[in-house]
Amino acid sequence: MTSLLRVAVRTLCDFTAREGDLDLRFTPAPSAREGIAGHQAVTARRDAGYEREIALEGVQGRLRVVGRADGFDPARGRLEEIKTFRGDLDAQPERHRRLHLAQARVYGALLCRARGFDALEIALVYFDVDSGREQVVAERYSREALEAFFIAQCDAWADWAEREMAHRAARDRALRELRFAHADFRPGQRQLAESVYKAASTGRHLLLQAPTGIGKTIGTLFPMLKAMPARALDRVFFLTARNTGRALALEALSALGMAPAASEPAPALRSLELIARDSACEHPELACHGDACPLAAGFYDRLPQARRAAVERGFLDRAALREVALAHRLCPYYLGQEMAHWCDLVIADVNYWFDSSAMLYALSQQHQWRTALLVDEAHNLVARGRAMYSAELDRGELAHVQRNLPAALGAALKTPLERVARHWRALEREREHQQSGESSGYAVLTGIPAGLGRALAQLVGAVNELMVEQPIGIDSALLRLYFDVLHFSRMLEAAATAGETHYLYDITRYEAGRRGRTCSRLALRNVVPAPLLASRFEAAHAAVLFSATLAPAHFYRDQLGLDAHTPWYDLPAPFAAEQLDVYIAAHISTRYRDREASLDPIADLIAARYAGRPGNYLAFFSSFDYLERLQARLAERHPLVPCRAQRRRMSDSERRDFVAGFTPEGQGVALAVLGGVFGEGIDLPGERLVGAFIATLGLAQINPVNEQMRARMATLFGDGYRYAYLYPGITRVVQAAGRVIRTPADRGEIHLIDDRFARPEVRALLPGWWRLED
Incomplete structure (x- = not known):
């Protein structure tokens, strides 16, 4: 029996019914929660016989089209597609309405097939989340008209669907026959690969601590690709917190024969590298809409040809994607967003799956993909997770907007801005007597005062209404403030989901300007991202988190929201x-x-070891201040020791030059900050690096915020010092030390400079294969 290709109604219409320009001009839109509430509000108003969330399905050719219609009124014979919005409906792009109508007509055709109706009224119900009003656009269609439209959409999809089915079959055949890139595995690498394959096969998550030099990237990617056909995986997402991780994944694909040159046949596996918008934008000085950017004008009209060219290319790293995009006069960044629908392997930053608005997570949910995750350098996910689900507001930015508000906006925004400022100043006065620590301007809050919360919401509403009448410059301070307030509001919702114990509310006073004027920052800090990350892991068929530093296991399970029984292997x-x-x-x-x-003594130690074995060394310090003072002292006491140092706010090219300075013939000491860009993710084998000095335990600075984090960790896990300070600090130390030995042929030395390294509880956290000498 011929197999059918399943396609969702939304996916079908997204493919066939979009046309015109790419238009990223900001228009106010409901949040996901507001959208759900809006749907519920509309359906709650309907009569008792009203049907909600009607599951529909139909076969046309080799397609099985499935979906859920929002609602059906049998008494009126009316099928409703409900859409939420805010502002002026007439200001919504016309292409959105065409897409909404296409979806409703497909649902109508499926309902006629299912129930034998001769005709239906198709209604688009637009619900204003601010006013609660409905606006309905309705038209009656015959069964024949709906059927003809449905068949036309399926025919438009059919050729692509056939290609997709052929691609899936060819991909699975190729991956079954895929062979490892080298004649044999490195020591420990086979065990690594087997554990990954087993996790994918059993649908479990896995924590893997695998030392530097074992070949983690290809050792995890190869077995996961092998598991794709065996476990019917739709997608594999290789997620990393650093650019170097993306580069290593691309190198692994090349080694496996999945990254051919442009002139060679396309590989059986489609792969895509996603990069940040700022890095991909061809015209950063232009706005993202067809009236301003030539690569946005007619974007959806040229997309079908570009999409076909991209899948024929197969391997879409940054350069290949850009080449295809520009050949079809499209924006490379947004072509990449489109191709995420059609590629088997996507290499991207961790935020594409774990952030509150993560695109790859949303696509997986929309298409119901069977997805597997590879999370590279997973120890970084703790800090990244906290950052994703934290927010901050600065009253100085609010005051700047108030001072520079154009006269044309004053009538609409002056009162809402003043209301926020008034409630904020009241909070500052109230908390002046609740200061803690050495910083007299710091105070912990039990929550955000209700009055301030309402004022912030009213400000958002006022800006929403204003943007309906006139656009606001994308670079304006007002729009930046608006986005900050929106994000803050959404993180308040996240805090409610995660639980108050997993968040810290605080306010910090600071001096602004030369006249001693004070302002404050209001922060909503995620302490433990576990409850928020847990749902993302649950959505994956399997997830393998790997790093050279994932110890102790309970710390990472607790912080990342993994089940207490999640396996942890130390290879x-x-x-x-x-x-x-x-x-x-x-x-x-x-x-x-x-x-x-x-x-x-540190300067003397560095000079002595350098004299004993001249070569390339790295020395790590806890701060730039400490580093700069040591650099000066080393130059004073040992001027013949070549020395260079990491600088604050280095550009990408300066960072590359810093790493390039470690040549096999080179000699000298390079100073860097522990936990910075040179503390992990750089590969310096052989004589490129012969030793490292680590003049810090890696502990976070003791300040009021970190002490509050320690106290909260103590409440949650019973050991605040280890969770807030020691475990993250030793992770940084081991990562930095891991730069020294990269291959079985390397020889080197590490100097751990601090008396606390001699403590048993600290030594127990260092790699077991190290031979420690006091």
């Missing part, structure tokens, strides 16, 4: 202890109070 290192000499300088303290006294 043995492929190195011998004799390759690495690890020394603890227990006679030196790098505590803040001891830093001045530590400069001379």
Whole structure:
């Protein structure tokens, strides 16, 4: 029996009914929660016989089209498609209405097939979430007209559907025959690959601590690709927190024969690299709509040809995607967003799955994909998760908007802005006596005062109404403030979902300007992202999180929202202890109070080891201030030791030049900040790096915020110091030390500079294969 290709109504219409320009001009829109509430409000008004969420399905050719119509009124013979909006309906793009009508007509055809109706009234019900009013656009269609429209949409999709089915079959055949890139696995790499394949096969999540040098990227990617046909996986997402992770994944694809040159046949596996919009934009000075940018004008008219060219290319790294996009006069970034629908493997930043508005997660939910995740350098997901679900508002920015508000906007926004400022100042006065720590301007809040919350909501509503009447410049301070307030409001919803114990509310006073004027920042800080990340893991068939530093296991399970029974494997290192000499300088303290006294002995230690074995060294410090003071002291006491240093706010090219300075023939000491861009993700094998000095335990700075985080961790997990300070600090140390030994042929040394490294509880967190010498 011929198999059928399942397609959702929304997917079908997105493919066949979109046309015209790409238009990213901001228009106020309901949030997802407001949209759900709007649908419920509309259907609650209907009569008792009204049917909600009607599951529909129909076969046309080789397609099985499925979906859920919003509502049906049997008494009136009216099928309703409900859409929420805010503002002026007439200001909504006409192409949106055409798409909505196409979806409603397809649902109408399916309902006529299912129930034998001769005709239906098709209604688009637009619900204004602010006013609660409905606007209905309705028209009666015969069964024949709806059927003809449905067949036309399916015919438009049919050729693409046939290609997709052929591609899936060819992909699965190729992946079944896929062979490892090398003649044999590295030591420990086979165990790594087998554990990944087993996780994918059993539909489980897995934490993998695998040492640097074992070949984690290809060792995880290869078995997951092999599992795709065996477990009927639709998509694999390789997620990473660093650009270097994307580059390694692309190199692994090349090694597996899945990244051919443009002149070669397309690979069986379609792969896509997603990069940030700022990096991909061809015309950053232009707005994203057809009236301003030539790559947005007619975007959807030229998309079908570009889409076909892209799938024929197959391997879409940044350069290939840009080449296809520009050949068809399209924006590379938004072509990449479109191709995420059609590629088997997507390499992207972790926010594409875990952020509150993550695109890959949304696509997986929309298409009901069977998805597997590979999360590279997964230790970073703790901090990234907190950042994704935190928010901050600055009264200084509010005041700036008030001072510079154009006269044309004053009538609409002056009162809402003043109302927010008034409630904010009242909060500042109320909290002046609830300050903590050394920072006299810091205070913890029990929540956001109701009056301030209402004022913020009213400000959002006022800006929404204003934007209906006139556009607001995309770079304006008002629009930036509006987005900040929107995000803050959504994070308040996230806090309610996660639970108040997982969030910290605080306010910090600071001096603004030279006249001693004070302002404040209001923060909603995520402490533990686990409840919010857990739903994203639940949506994946399998997820493998891997890193050289994922210990202790319970810390990462607790922070990331993984089940307490999630397997955790610690793979043995492929190195011998004799390759690495690890020394603890227990006679030196790098505590803040001891830093001045530590400069001379650290400078002398670096100079002595460099004299004993000239070569390339990295030295890590807890801050730029500490680094700069050590650099000056080293130049003063040992001027013959070549020294260079990481600078604050280095550009991408400066970072590349810094890494390029580690040549096999080079000699000198490079100073860097622990936890920064040079503390992980750079590969310096052989003589490119022969040693590292780590003059810090890696602990976060003790300040009022971190102390509140420690207290909250103690409440949640019983050990605030380890969760807030020690575990993250040692992770940074081990990551930095991992730059030294990269291959079985490397030889090097590490100097851990602080007396606390000698403590048993700290030594227990260091890699087991290290041979420690005091």
